[in-house]
Amino acid sequence: xxxxxxxxxxxxxxxxxxxxxxxxxxxxxxxxxxxxxxxxxxxxxxxxxxxxxxxxxxxxxxxxxxxxxxxxxxxxxxxxxxxxxxxxxxxxxxxxxxxxxxxxxxxxxxxxxxxxxxxxxxxxxxxxxxxxxxxxxxxxxxxxxxxxxxxxxxxxxxxxxxxxxxxxxxxxxxxxxxxxxxxxxxxxxxxxxxxxxxxxxxxxxxxxxxxxxxxxxxxxxxxxxxxxxxxxxxxxxxxxxxxxxxxxxxxxxxxxxxxxxxxxxxxxxxxxxxxxxxxxxxxxxxxxxxxxxxxxxxxxxxxxxxxxxxxxxxxxxxxxxxxxxxxxxxxxxxxxxxxxxxxxxxxxxxxxxxxxxxxxxxxxxxxxxxxxxxxxxxxxxxxxxxxxxxxxxxxxxxxxx
Amino acid sequence: xxxxxxxxxxxxxxxxxxxxxxxxxxxxxxxxxxxxxxxxxxxxxxxxxxxxxxxxxxxxxxxxxxxxxxxxxxxxx
Numbered sequence: 001x002x003x004x005x006x007x008x009x010x011x012x013x014x015x016x017x018x019x020x021x022x023x024x025x026x027x028x029x030x031x032x033x034x035x036x037x038x039x040x041x042x043x044x045x046x047x048x049x050x051x052x053x054x055x056x057x058x059x060x061x062x063x064x065x066x067x068x069x070x071x072x073x074x075x076x077x078x079x080x081x082x083x084x085x086x087x088x089x090x091x092x093x094x095x096x097x098x099x100x101x102x103x104x105x106x107x108x109x110x111x112x113x114x115x116x117x118x119x120x121x122x123x124x125x126x127x128x129x130x131x132x133x134x135x136x137x138x139x140x141x142x143x144x145x146x147x148x149x150x151x152x153x154x155x156x157x158x159x160x161x162x163x164x165x166x167x168x169x170x171x172x173x174x175x176x177x178x179x180x181x182x183x184x185x186x187x188x189x190x191x192x193x194x195x196x197x198x199x200x201x202x203x204x205x206x207x208x209x210x211x212x213x214x215x216x217x218x219x220x221x222x223x224x225x226x227x228x229x230x231x232x233x234x235x236x237x238x239x240x241x242x243x244x245x246x247x248x249x250x251x252x253x254x255x256x257x258x259x260x261x262x263x264x265x266x267x268x269x270x271x272x273x274x275x276x277x278x279x280x281x282x283x284x285x286x287x288x289x290x291x292x293x294x295x296x297x298x299x300x301x302x303x304x305x306x307x308x309x310x311x312x313x314x315x316x317x318x319x320x321x322x323x324x325x326x327x328x329x330x331x332x333x334x335x336x337x338x339x340x341x342x343x344x345x346x347x348x349x350x351x352x353x354x355x356x357x358x359x360x361x362x363x364x365x366x367x368x369x370x371x372x373x374x375x376x377x378x379x380x381x382x383x384x385x386x387x388x389x390x391x392x393x394x395x396x397x398x399x400x401x
Numbered sequence: 402x403x404x405x406x407x408x409x410x411x412x413x414x415x416x417x418x419x420x421x422x423x424x425x426x427x428x429x430x431x432x433x434x435x436x437x438x439x440x441x442x443x444x445x446x447x448x449x450x451x452x453x454x455x456x457x458x459x460x461x462x463x464x465x466x467x468x469x470x471x472x473x474x475x476x477x478x
Contacts, residue, residue, distance in 0.1 A: 102429035
């Protein structure tokens with residue numbers, strides 16, 4: 001069951017405005033977002049099944065930082081900065097793979113053991129004796145939650161992942177996600193919008209009946225959003241009893257079948273949990289998946305996603321999973337268009353800002369989370385770019401009025 | 402008397418030519434033996450140069466360049 005202790009009430013007289021338009025195209029704000037949001041908050045790097053064997057690795061880049069997730073000689077999953085201690089080169093250049101013995105920097109050839117210690121520098125006689133720990137790879141803060149590997153590049157205010165995601169624990173534990181295995185690997189795509197325009201679209205279901213005919217066909221008016229509370233939001237859609245008018249939905253409803261490990265109320269449900277500031281873990285009876293977005297510039301972002309499945313599935317379940325992915329792919333393409341339309345409004349001097357429905361309170365709750373981290377979002381007109389960081393700092397230090 | 406780690410690294414040093422990644426596998430193993438004072442810096446450097454060329458046999462290259470491989474590589478292998 002979901003966590004009923006969360007206060008998900010929508011206030012009676014809430015401020016229906018969104019963030020000021022300048023927030024979507026300010027380079028100085030983006031610098032702050034990268035430093036104070038993305039690097040200080042937990043990020044999903046992968047699932048433990050993406051690094052199944054000793055020496056398996058996966059690289060994860062975000063906001064100029066580089067991580068490598070690796071399974072060491074004792075089968076422990078570890079996270080390091082993907083940075084050679086010699087000159088800072090990318091130590092592992094492939095996105096994913098397996099190293100047999102050790103990690104070898106492609107620049108000069110420094111060699112690292114799988115436990116991160118330095119095995120030796122290239123041309124070792126040209127250096128003084130190097131301590132294998134002092135010159136070892138830098139470990140990254142990491143936590144595994146139900147199989148998902150979270151990393152954090154800088155210390156931040158969020159609690160442990162387990163504590164942060166406690167509201168998801170009871171409901172999602174039924175899915176046995178830690179046992180899931182990869183389907184099609186990690187998917188990424190660059191998209192020409194500010195990262196917040198992606199989240200603004202994803203944080204509300206008001207657009208679903210109009211923009212996502214397949215989702216509407218699948219769960220229709222049962223879809224409901226809960227806002228972000230302490231960094232976590234929740235949405236669910238329960239399958240309508242209709243057969244489905246669209247090919248993929250009709251056949252998905254036909255092929256999906258109760259998973260024995262799930263309680264009955266989750267047999268015909270898709271669930272989405274938002275994790276502040278930029279990620280979602282979603283589950284269907286057949287799969288678990290994550291998706292997230294990262295800024296590249298003020299007007300460019302990376303979408304990143306991966307889907308995992310139950311370790312054992314029969315042909316019918318495989319067919320259902322394929323059909324679910326068709327519905328999902330269609331939805332993603334539709335959402336990408338919506339994010340472009342939403343984002344371009346922010347460039348128009350004539351646009352006066354959002355006026356949100358009660359069905360879009362999730363957007364506001366995300367913005368309120370953002371405002372608590374960076375009070376500069378409360379400034380209605382674009383501040384001077386050069387002084388933006390200092391102004392934000394002064395607002396952070398100022399006592400509440 | 403070789404310990405088990407040395408035995409493991411010996412197998413990696415002899416990773417088959419041409420196998421994807423075998424060049425860096427051999428070089429990483431060579432670094433192990435260098436750190437154990439069982440390989441010369443000159444021979445380690447040959448393994449480094451060959452690390453990106455999976456089909457290149459470091460011992461052949463070392464012999465071609467006149468680097469002594471007898472004390473370590475020939476007897477060892």
